[in-house]
Amino acid sequence: MPDTAMPILDVKGLKTVFRTRGGEVHAVNSVDFDLRPGELLGVVGESGSGKSVTMMSLLRLLPSPPAEMRDGAVMFDGQDLLKISPEELRKVRGSKIGFIFQDPMTSLNPVYTIGFQLAEPLRAHLGLSKAQARTRSIELLQLVGIPDAERRLKDYPHQFSGGMRQRVMIAIALACDPQVLIADEPTTALDVTIQAQIIELVKELRQKLGMAIIWITHDLGVIAGIADRVMVMYAGQVVEEGPVGEIFRDPQHPYTQALLKTVPAVRGPRAERLQVIEGQPPIMYEAPAACSFRNRCQFAFDRCSQENPTLTGISAPGHRAACFLLDKASTPEPEAVDG
Amino acid sequence: MLTFTFRRLLLAIPTLVLISLIIFLLLDLAPGDPLADQPLSIPPEVRQKMRDALGLDSPAYVRYLLWAKQFFWVEPLVFVDWVAGTSFSEGMQRILSWQFRAPVFDIIIQRLPQTLWVVGLAYVIGVLIALPIGIISAYKQYSWFDQIGTFVSMIGFSVPPFFSGVLMIVFFAIMLPWFPSIYDTTLVVNDFESFGQQIRQMTLPVMVLALQTTAQLSRFMRASMLDNLNHDYVRTARAKGMTEKVVLLVHVLRNSMIPVVTVIALGIPSIFGGAIITEQIFKVNGLGQLLITAIYANDLPMVQTLAFIFAVLIVLCNLIADVLYGLLDPRIRYD
Numbered sequence: 205m206p207d208t209a210m211p212i213l214d215v216k217g218l219k220t221v222f223r224t225r226g227g228e229v230h231a232v233n234s235v236d237f238d239l240r241p242g243e244l245l246g247v248v249g250e251s252g253s254g255k256s257v258t259m260m261s262l263l264r265l266l267p268s269p270p271a272e273m274r275d276g277a278v279m280f281d282g283q284d285l286l287k288i289s290p291e292e293l294r295k296v297r298g299s300k301i302g303f304i305f306q307d308p309m310t311s312l313n314p315v316y317t318i319g320f321q322l323a324e325p326l327r328a329h330l331g332l333s334k335a336q337a338r339t340r341s342i343e344l345l346q347l348v349g350i351p352d353a354e355r356r357l358k359d360y361p362h363q364f365s366g367g368m369r370q371r372v373m374i375a376i377a378l379a380c381d382p383q384v385l386i387a388d389e390p391t392t393a394l395d396v397t398i399q400a401q402i403i404e405l406v407k408e409l410r411q412k413l414g415m416a417i418i419w420i421t422h423d424l425g426v427i428a429g430i431a432d433r434v435m436v437m438y439a440g441q442v443v444e445e446g447p448v449g450e451i452f453r454d455p456q457h458p459y460t461q462a463l464l465k466t467v468p469a470v471r472g473p474r475a476e477r478l479q480v481i482e483g484q485p486p487i488m489y490e491a492p493a494a495c496s497f498r499n500r501c502q503f504a505f506d507r508c509s510q511e512n513p514t515l516t517g518i519s520a521p522g523h524r525a526a527c528f529l530l531d532k533a534s535t536p537e538p539e540a541v542d543g
Numbered sequence: 544m545l546t547f548t549f550r551r552l553l554l555a556i557p558t559l560v561l562i563s564l565i566i567f568l569l570l571d572l573a574p575g576d577p578l579a580d581q582p583l584s585i586p587p588e589v590r591q592k593m594r595d596a597l598g599l600d601s602p603a604y605v606r607y608l609l610w611a612k613q614f615f616w617v618e619p620l621v622f623v624d625w626v627a628g629t630s631f632s633e634g635m636q637r638i639l640s641w642q643f644r645a646p647v648f649d650i651i652i653q654r655l656p657q658t659l660w661v662v663g664l665a666y667v668i669g670v671l672i673a674l675p676i677g678i679i680s681a682y683k684q685y686s687w688f689d690q691i692g693t694f695v696s697m698i699g700f701s702v703p704p705f706f707s708g709v710l711m712i713v714f715f716a717i718m719l720p721w722f723p724s725i726y727d728t729t730l731v732v733n734d735f736e737s738f739g740q741q742i743r744q745m746t747l748p749v750m751v752l753a754l755q756t757t758a759q760l761s762r763f764m765r766a767s768m769l770d771n772l773n774h775d776y777v778r779t780a781r782a783k784g785m786t787e788k789v790v791l792l793v794h795v796l797r798n799s800m801i802p803v804v805t806v807i808a809l810g811i812p813s814i815f816g817g818a819i820i821t822e823q824i825f826k827v828n829g830l831g832q833l834l835i836t837a838i839y840a841n842d843l844p845m846v847q848t849l850a851f852i853f854a855v856l857i858v859l860c861n862l863i864a865d866v867l868y869g870l871l872d873p874r875i876r877y878d
């Protein structure tokens with residue numbers, strides 16, 4: 205994707221806080237990113253790093269309370285999705301931006317047929333008649349590779365397997381030909397062969413329909429084959445972003461480096477033991493005032509607990525990371541940089 | 544579904560026969576003489592003749608079988624005759640009430656309308672009020688509406704009808720003489736004025752009973768809605784761009800109604816139980832009051848028959864609840 209293309213989605217300074225009994229939880233802390241037309245952006249990070257909350261914040265899908273959108277702008281189609289009225293927002297949801305969720309077992313309404321649930325956005329957004337919606341539903345099910353589409357319209361979600369249900373979810377998300385598709389760990393709940401089939405399907409649909417995709421996963425291995433660009437999240441912040449090749453070849457942030465070591469090598473010697481990162485992502489009871497990764501970082505030094513690093517550009521275009529090691533002047537021991 | 548219903552109906556028969564036997568044996572064990580309230584001046588030999596006429600001295604199993612034959616065979620025939628104008632039941636002995644000296648079912652048929660009007664209407668009103676309250680309370684959780692709902696339900700839960708009933712009489716019949724405190728069963732509704740009178744005399748008992756139903760059901764509806772509002776499919780519906788109205792009244796409501804409908808069906812028999820007390824307070828001479836007076840008068844055939852009818856109602860409502868569950872939830876397949 206040429207860097208010059210206008211972003212289709214431009215997120216600036218997004219902040220989302222949960223007000224809980226134990227105090228505020230700062231789940232998303234000043235997240236900036238953009239998405240260009242037709243691009244596939246991979247979003248990675250351990251479970252709990254704020255990927256889902258970030259994406260749901262874009263469409264204000266989090267129930268409030270407890271969620272509260274503190275700050276930021278989400279520019280899409282010339283309007284700020286955080287500012288527009290609920291009616292205008294509804295015209296974007298499911299029509300211009302489609303959403304697929306993690307668990308296909310629970311994401312469909314168990315008491316309505318697939319046909320009904322597919323027809324809903326078609327009728328609401330495109331104003332199709334019942335018969336038109338039906339025809340289009342059959343097309344959509346065929347598009348996502350569900351055999352015997354016409355007959356299956358009147359089946360209920362429990363009559364489909366996990367993989368088939370996720371295909372139905374994809375069909376619903378694509379029903380109105382969206383410009384952006386957000387897939388939140390769409391294959392995490394599925395077993396490996398089904399996972400591969402769904403990834404293949406999305407690749408294929410992307411070529412056919414040309415929408416931009418945000419693909420969330422905690423598994424860098426999934427991203428390698430499909431993403432154009434990768435964004436790494438930790439504790440509700442973007443800690444590194446860049447073209448997929450750059451991220452895999454030359455990761456800058458210690459967290460990205462550690463994540464990469466947890467990915468089974470596809471090429472090269474398989475004997476190498478997989479590593480895990482010790483510890484867990486923190487629950488952010490305060491807005492970050494220092495590097496959130498410092499307790500788990502083997503390179504941490506004084507400055508890391510005094511300031512919060514911001515995303516800084518490095519030599520390769522579009523590649524940025526938030527780590528003081530990149531700021532050569534402040535780094536105490538030169539050998540740490542090689543690590 | 545049809546075969547399931549049919550199978551369950553067949554299974555209900557032995558259950559009900561067993562229940563009728565247990566009711567009979569329990570009543571048989573209870574002390575009391577149905578002739579106790581006859582004048583003491585009746586000579587012993589006449590008294591004995593009366594006992595013989597009532598079959599009081601025959602063995603328990605004979606009396607049970609007689610009752611069973613009358614209940615399961617004679618009374619249905621009487622019903623058929625009444626509907627079709629035939630005369631199958633001619634000359635057959637029906638279940639007779641000892642205190643009224645008249646067929647038990649004739650008296651039940653007389654009393655049924657009062658109970659249905661007061662108790663049945665109260666239940667319908669209670670349900671119709673409870674459902675929207677539950678829905679709104681859940682959607683606006685912790686709002687002032689929800690808080691008031693919680694408070695009123697707490698009162699409805701904790702204050703028994705024999706207290707709220709008396710309270711209502713004190714406030715709305717005595718202090719403010721808006722409604723009569725005693726239900727006039729002889730009232731014939733034939734014009735606008737008597738209709739208004741009927742409405743007025745039904746108001747207090749219906750309110751007392753409806754408050755109870757509303758309190759329990761609205762909480763249950765609220766809990767069920769809240770439970771479903773947290774489900775992933777709700778988020779999917781919103782992500783599809785559905786309006787809040789559709790999310791709530793199409794997606795969440797249908798799922799939330801599944802347990803609520805069963806509770807409504809299962810609550811029908813218990814409301815008849817509650818009516819026993821409320822009917823006493825407001826002097827509504829319905830089935831509840833009939834049962835109480837029959838117990839006082841040792842009118843065993845009447846008590847036996849009424850208790851058994853309640854049992855049939857419970858079994859039937861259980862069956863209805865199961866069938867409704869299957870109809871509302873496509874994941875349930877009985878066959």
Ligand SMILES: Nc1ncnc2c1ncn2[C@@H]1O[C@H](COP(=O)(O)OP(=O)(O)O)[C@@H](O)[C@H]1O
Nearest residue numbers: 222229231250251252253254255256257258487
């Ligand atoms: N409903 C909630 N209430 C309070 N905190 C929440 C809630 N949902 C998410 N969070 C917080 O937000 C953080 C990020 O969650 P999430 O975005 O779901 O992570 P991810 O999708 O990356 O696994 C969690 O660690 C948790 O602390």
Ligand code: SF4
Nearest residue numbers: 495498501508527528
């Ligand atoms: S800023 Fe410091 S603690 Fe944070 S990742 Fe870089 S070196 Fe580690």
Ligand SMILES: [Mg+2]
Nearest residue numbers: 255256257389
């Ligand atoms: Mg997630």
